[in-house]
Amino acid sequence: MAKDFTKRADDYSQWYNELVEKADLAEHSAVRGCMVIKPYGYAIWEKIQAQLDKMFKETGHVNAYFPLFIPKSYLSKEAAHVEGFAKECAVVTHYRLKNAEDGSGVIVDPDAKLEEELIVRPTSETIIWNTYKGWIESYRDLPLLINQWANVVRWEMRTRLFLRTTEFLWQEGHTAHATKEEAIEESEKMLEVYAQFVEKWMAIPVIKGIKTETERFAGAVETYCIEALMQDGKALQAGTSHFLGQNFAKAFEVKFATKEGKQEYVWATSWGVSTRLMGALIMTHSDDDGLVLPPNLAPIQVVIVPIYKGEEQLSQISTQVQIIKSDLEAAGISVKYDDRDTYKPGYKFAEYEFKGVPVRIAIGPRDLENGTLEVARRDTKEKETLQQNDIAKKIKHLLENIQTNLYQKAIDYRSEMTHKADTWEEFKKILENNAGFIYAHWDGTAATEELIKQETKATIRCIPLNNKLETGKCIYTGKPSTQRVIFAKAY
Amino acid sequence: MAKDFTKRADDYSQWYNELVEKADLAEHSAVRGCMVIKPYGYAIWEKIQAQLDKMFKETGHVNAYFPLFIPKSYLSKEAAHVEGFAKECAVVTHYRLKNAEDGSGVIVDPDAKLEEELIVRPTSETIIWNTYKGWIESYRDLPLLINQWANVVRWEMRTRLFLRTTEFLWQEGHTAHATKEEAIEESEKMLEVYAQFVEKWMAIPVIKGIKTETERFAGAVETYCIEALMQDGKALQAGTSHFLGQNFAKAFEVKFATKEGKQEYVWATSWGVSTRLMGALIMTHSDDDGLVLPPNLAPIQVVIVPIYKGEEQLSQISTQVQIIKSDLEAAGISVKYDDRDTYKPGYKFAEYEFKGVPVRIAIGPRDLENGTLEVARRDTKEKETLQQNDIAKKIKHLLENIQTNLYQKAIDYRSEMTHKADTWEEFKKILENNAGFIYAHWDGTAATEELIKQETKATIRCIPLNNKLETGKCIYTGKPSTQRVIFAKAY
Numbered sequence: 003m004a005k006d007f008t009k010r011a012d013d014y015s016q017w018y019n020e021l022v023e024k025a026d027l028a029e030h031s032a033v034r035g036c037m038v039i040k041p042y043g044y045a046i047w048e049k050i051q052a053q054l055d056k057m058f059k060e061t062g063h064v065n066a067y068f069p070l071f072i073p074k075s076y077l078s079k080e081a082a083h084v085e086g087f088a089k090e091c092a093v094v095t096h097y098r099l100k101n102a103e104d105g106s107g108v109i110v111d112p113d114a115k116l117e118e119e120l121i122v123r124p125t126s127e128t129i130i131w132n133t134y135k136g137w138i139e140s141y142r143d144l145p146l147l148i149n150q151w152a153n154v155v156r157w158e159m160r161t162r163l164f165l166r167t168t169e170f171l172w173q174e175g176h177t178a179h180a181t182k183e184e185a186i187e188e189s190e191k192m193l194e195v196y197a198q199f200v201e202k203w204m205a206i207p208v209i210k211g212i213k214t215e216t217e218r219f220a221g222a223v224e225t226y227c228i229e230a231l232m233q234d235g236k237a238l239q240a241g242t243s244h245f246l247g248q249n250f251a252k253a254f255e256v257k258f259a260t261k262e263g264k265q266e267y268v269w270a271t272s273w274g275v276s277t278r279l280m281g282a283l284i285m286t287h288s289d290d291d292g293l294v295l296p297p298n299l300a301p302i303q304v305v306i307v308p309i310y311k312g313e314e315q316l317s318q319i320s321t322q323v324q325i326i327k328s329d330l331e332a333a334g335i336s337v338k339y340d341d342r343d344t345y346k347p348g349y350k351f352a353e354y355e356f357k358g359v360p361v362r363i364a365i366g367p368r369d370l371e372n373g374t375l376e377v378a379r380r381d382t383k384e385k386e387t388l389q390q391n392d393i394a395k396k397i398k399h400l401l402e403n404i405q406t407n408l409y410q411k412a413i414d415y416r417s418e419m420t421h422k423a424d425t426w427e428e429f430k431k432i433l434e435n436n437a438g439f440i441y442a443h444w445d446g447t448a449a450t451e452e453l454i455k456q457e458t459k460a461t462i463r464c465i466p467l468n469n470k471l472e473t474g475k476c477i478y479t480g481k482p483s484t485q486r487v488i489f490a491k492a493y
Numbered sequence: 494m495a496k497d498f499t500k501r502a503d504d505y506s507q508w509y510n511e512l513v514e515k516a517d518l519a520e521h522s523a524v525r526g527c528m529v530i531k532p533y534g535y536a537i538w539e540k541i542q543a544q545l546d547k548m549f550k551e552t553g554h555v556n557a558y559f560p561l562f563i564p565k566s567y568l569s570k571e572a573a574h575v576e577g578f579a580k581e582c583a584v585v586t587h588y589r590l591k592n593a594e595d596g597s598g599v600i601v602d603p604d605a606k607l608e609e610e611l612i613v614r615p616t617s618e619t620i621i622w623n624t625y626k627g628w629i630e631s632y633r634d635l636p637l638l639i640n641q642w643a644n645v646v647r648w649e650m651r652t653r654l655f656l657r658t659t660e661f662l663w664q665e666g667h668t669a670h671a672t673k674e675e676a677i678e679e680s681e682k683m684l685e686v687y688a689q690f691v692e693k694w695m696a697i698p699v700i701k702g703i704k705t706e707t708e709r710f711a712g713a714v715e716t717y718c719i720e721a722l723m724q725d726g727k728a729l730q731a732g733t734s735h736f737l738g739q740n741f742a743k744a745f746e747v748k749f750a751t752k753e754g755k756q757e758y759v760w761a762t763s764w765g766v767s768t769r770l771m772g773a774l775i776m777t778h779s780d781d782d783g784l785v786l787p788p789n790l791a792p793i794q795v796v797i798v799p800i801y802k803g804e805e806q807l808s809q810i811s812t813q814v815q816i817i818k819s820d821l822e823a824a825g826i827s828v829k830y831d832d833r834d835t836y837k838p839g840y841k842f843a844e845y846e847f848k849g850v851p852v853r854i855a856i857g858p859r860d861l862e863n864g865t866l867e868v869a870r871r872d873t874k875e876k877e878t879l880q881q882n883d884i885a886k887k888i889k890h891l892l893e894n895i896q897t898n899l900y901q902k903a904i905d906y907r908s909e910m911t912h913k914a915d916t917w918e919e920f921k922k923i924l925e926n927n928a929g930f931i932y933a934h935w936d937g938t939a940a941t942e943e944l945i946k947q948e949t950k951a952t953i954r955c956i957p958l959n960n961k962l963e964t965g966k967c968i969y970t971g972k973p974s975t976q977r978v979i980f981a982k983a984y
Contacts, residue, residue, distance in 0.1 A: 029624075029627075031559070031560045031624065032564060032567075032620070032623055032624075033560045033562045033563070033564060033611065033620070036560035036561070036562060037560070038557070038558070038559050038624050039557055039558040040557055041555040041639060044555070044556050044557045044558055045555065045556070047558075048556065064532040064536065065532065065535050065539060066530055066531055066532045066535045067530040067535055067538075067662065068522070068529050069522045069524045069527035069528070069660055070527070070613070070644055070660050071524045071527060071583070071660070072524070073523060073524060074590070074598075074599060075598065076523075077590075077599060078598045078599055084599060088590045088599040089590060089591075090589055091588065091589065092562070092585045092611070093586065093587040093588065093589075093590065093601050094583045094584060094585050095584065095585075095586045096584040096586065097581060097583060097584065097648040098581055098582065098584075098648065099565070099568070099579045099582055099584065099612070107565075107566065107569040108565060108568060108569055108575060108579045110584050110586065110610055119601055120524065120583070122613070129522070129523070129524070132523055133520075133522065133523075133529050136520075142835060148532060152644075153643075153644065155561065157588040157589065169560055169561050169562070171558065344633060
C-alpha cells in the first residue's frame with residue numbers, strides 16, 4: 003500500500019488525498035463535491051459522535067430534529083446571516099418529475115414549480131428560531147438546550163474530502179436563554195467541551211480564542227473557536243461556538259415573559275463541529291506510512307495476526323488467540339483477529355499499518371511454546387516481545403501511552419512551529435519558511451487584516467482567550483496595539 | 494392535558510394527531526410536509542436507533558454514508574425503480590442565490606443552473622450501486638454488508654406526523670452477494686431482525702410475509718414485510734426487506750470475478766425501517782389518557798414525584814429519593830426525579846401519564862416514616878404501596894411485566910380483530926364493521942387485487958411466510974386459490 007504513496011515532504015496535499023482514499027476513509031462520489039464516507043471512515047466518525055453526544059448530554063442538552071429544507075425568505079430575516087449564507091446553496095425549485103414525451107427518460111415537470119423555493123439547510127438557525135417561537139412563552143421554558151445531528155449543504159467550488167465538501171455531516175447546538183450572561187456562559191462552556199474532546203480524544207492540542215469581526219459567523223455577536231495546527235504548518239479551525247445575542251430572536255420575534263411579567267427577547271447561542279474533524283485527525287497524526295489513529299477513536303485498537311504454516315498450526319494459534327482476545331475485550335479493548343488465509347502476514351501488517359491500527363500483535367508457533375507475543379505500536383513503530391500473562395493490563399497501558407504520546411508529539415510540533423514576529427519582514431519570512439502560528443501585533447482594524455491576507459494569505463486565526471496584554475506596534479501599519487493575535491495560513 | 498384530548502372512539506385520527514403534538518413528540522414545521530421531531534420524540538427514536546444499530550452490527554453489518562443528492566439520470570437506470578420513485582421528488586435545479594436588484598431580498602441566480610438536476614434521495618439504491626461498482630471486483634469483496642442512517646425525501650401530498658412526511662429519517666441497508674441464495678438468506682435474516690426488534694422492543698406483534706407484485710418495492714424481485722395492526726383496525730407496514738435480484742447490478746454494471754475467474758453480476762438486497770415506526774408505537778399502545786410506552790423504549794422509565802409541604806419536607810424526601818434513584822440507576826433503569834416547585838404533584842402526575850412514562854413513584858412524609866413508596870403503572874393504571882427495600886429488583890420486575898403485558902394486550906387485540914372471510918359479502922361486512930386482518934382466498938391476479946381495493950379500500954398486506962396451503966375460491970372472482978392471503982385497510 004505504502005509503495006505508491008506520496009510522501010508528505012514531496013506533496014502534502016497529494017499525500018492527504020491519497021491517504022483518505024487508500025485507507026478506505028472516504029472517496030469522491032459521482033455528485034460533484036459530495037463524498038462517500040466509507041465504512042472504516044464512518045466507524046471513526048461514529049466514535050467521534052458517540053463521545054460528543056455523551057458530553058452534550060452530560061452538560062444538559064437533548065437532541066431533536068428539524069427540517070432539511072428552509073424557505074428561501076427565512077434566510078433574509080437576519081441581515082448579517084443572509085450575507086453569509088444566502089450564496090452558494092442547493093435550491094429546490096420543483097417537486098415532481100415525469101416521463102419525457104419523447105421517451106428519453108425523466109424530466110422535471112414544469113407544472114410542479116414551488117411557489118417559494120426551498121434551500122437545503124447550510125445551517126439551521128433560521129428554521130430553528132422560527133420553531134422556537136412556538137416553544138418559548140415564559141422564563142419557565144428557558145433555557146432551551148437542543149442539539150441536532152444532521153447533514154448540511156454549502157455549494158463549494160473547490161472541494162477536498164472531509165475538509166471542504168458540498169454536503170457534510172455535523173452537529174449543531176442551538177440554545178435559548180433568558181439572559182445575556184447565561185448565553186455567553188453557554189457559548190464558552192461548549193467551546194470548552196469541544197476543546198476537551200479534541201485534546202483528550204483526538205489527541206490534538208488546540209488554542210481557544212475569539213474570531214475577529216471579519217471571521218465571525220454571519221449573525222453572531224461573538225464567535226469562539228478552537229484552532230489546531232496541521233503538519234504542513236497550516237491552521238485548521240476545529241470547532242466554533244457562537245454567542246448570537248438577540249439577533250435571531252429579533253429576526254423571528256421570539257420573546258418570553260420574565261418572572262416580573264415583562265416581555266423580552268431571548269438570547270441565543272449556536273455551536274458546531276463537523277466531519278471536518280476527520281481531516282484534522284488525519285493530518286495531525288499520520289505519517290508517510292499511512293494513517294495514525296489515537297487509540298480513543300480507533301475502530302480497531304488491536305489487531306492480532308497469526309503467523310503459521312498449515313491448518314494445524316493455525317488452529318493451535320487460534321485457540322490461544324481466542325483466550326487473549328476475550329481478555330482484551332473484557333478490558334474494553336476493541337480487537338480484530340485476522341485469520342484470513344487469502345493473505346500473507348506481511349500483507350496484513352502493511353494493511354493495518356496503513357489503516358492506523360494503534361497496536362498489532364503477532365503470534366506464531368514459537369510464541370505458543372514460550373507464552374509470548376510480538377507487540378508493535380503504530381505511532382513509534384517500536385516492537386517488543388511480551389509475556390502473555392496480564393496481557394490486557396499491558397495492552398491497556400500501552401494504548402494509554404500511545405494516546406499520550408500522540409498528544410505530546412503534536413504539542414511539541416506546535417511549539418516548534420509557533421513564532422513571534424515583531425516586524426513585517428520577520429512576519430513574511432516566517433510565512434515563507436515554515437509557516438505555523440505567528441503571534442504578532444495588529445492594529446485591530448478589518449482593513450489591515452484584509453491587507454495582510456491579500457499580501458501573505460495569512461489570516462487572524464483568533465485572539466486567544468485570556469490573552470496577555472502587551473503594548474506593541476502593528477506589524478503592518480505600525481499603529482499601537484495592546485495584544486498579540488495569532489496569524490496563520492489556514493484550511 | 495387529557496382534558497381537551499379527543500377520545501379514540503370519537504375520532505381516532507384526531508386522537509392520534511393531538512397525541513403526537515401534546516405529548517411533545519413532533520409537530521408540523523413551516524415547510525410543507527416536513528416535521529420537527531421534538532426532544533421527547535427524538536429520545537424515543539434514539540432508543541430505536543441504538544437497539545437496531547446494535548442488532549445490525551451483531552449480524553455483521555457496518556455503517557457508511559452516501560450522498561444526499563442523486564443525479565436525475567441515475568433514477569432512470571433501473572426500469573421498474575424509475576416508475577416507482579421518479580415521481581414526487583424534491584428537485585435541486587440551482588446552486589446559488591443572489592440579492593435581488595430591487596433590494597426585495599434574495600432570488601435564485603439564473604446563471605447558476607445545474608447542467609443535470611439533482612434529486613434529493615427518496616431511497617439510495619441507485620447512488621449506492623453506482624458506488625459499489627468501484628468497490629467490487631472479485632468474490633473476495635463479497636458479501637458487502639452496509640447500512641446507512643439518513644434522511645430521505647418523498648414529496649407527499651397528504652402528510653401525517655411520523656406516518657407520512659415529506660422528509661423522514663430512516664436506515665437503509667444495502668448488501669451485495671455472490672449468489673442468489675445468499676442474497677435471499679440476507680433479505681430473510683433482516684426481516685427476522687426487524688420482527689424481533691418490533692416484537693421485543695416495541696411490544697408490537699407482527700406478521701411476516703411477502704408482498705404481492707403490485708405492492709412490491711420498485712426494482713425488487715421479492716419484497717418481504719412485517720405487518721402490524723393498529724387500534725383502529727388498520728394495518729401498518731412496519732418494515733420491509735427486499736431481494737433485488739441482479740436488477741441494480743445490471744443497471745449499474747456491477748460484476749465480480751468468481752473463484753473460477755468468471756465475470757458475474759452481483760446479487761443484492763435492501764431493507765429499511767423509518768420514523769414511521771414511531772407512528773406504529775404510538776398507535777399500538779396508547780389510550781385516551783395519552784401515550785403509553787413500552788419500558789424498553791421509554792426515555793424515562795420511572796419518574797419520582799415528591800409529595801411535600803414546605804422546603805424542609807422536600808429536603809428530607811429528596812435525601813431519600815437520591816438513594817432510591819441511585820439504586821434504580823445502578824440496575825440500569827432510567828429515572829427522572831421531578832422536584833420542580835413550580836408545579837403541583839397532580840399536574841406532574843397528569844403530565845407523565847400523558848407522556849407515557851411506564852412507572853410513577855410518589856413519595857411523601859408518611860412514606861418516609863413507613864419506609865414505603867406509592868408505585869403506579871401507566872399501562873393498567875394500578876397503584877400499590879411497596880416497601881422501599883429491594884426496590885430496584887421490584888421495579889425491574891415491574892418494568893418487565895409492563896413490557897410483556899403490552900405485548901400480550903396487543904396480541905389479544907389482534908386475535909380479536911383477525912377474521913376469515915369466505916364470501917364477498919362476509920368480506921365486505923367485516924370491513925364495514927370492525928376491519929382488522931382478514932384471511933381470504935384470492936385468485937392471485939393483480940387485476941382482482943385492484944378491483945377489491947377500488948371497492949373496499951382493502952389491500953393485500955402480505956402472503957404470510959410459511960403459509961398454510963388450503964384449496965379455496967377467490968372471494969371476489971370465485972376462481973380457484975391455493976392459500977389465504979391477508980387483507981386489511983392500511984396506513
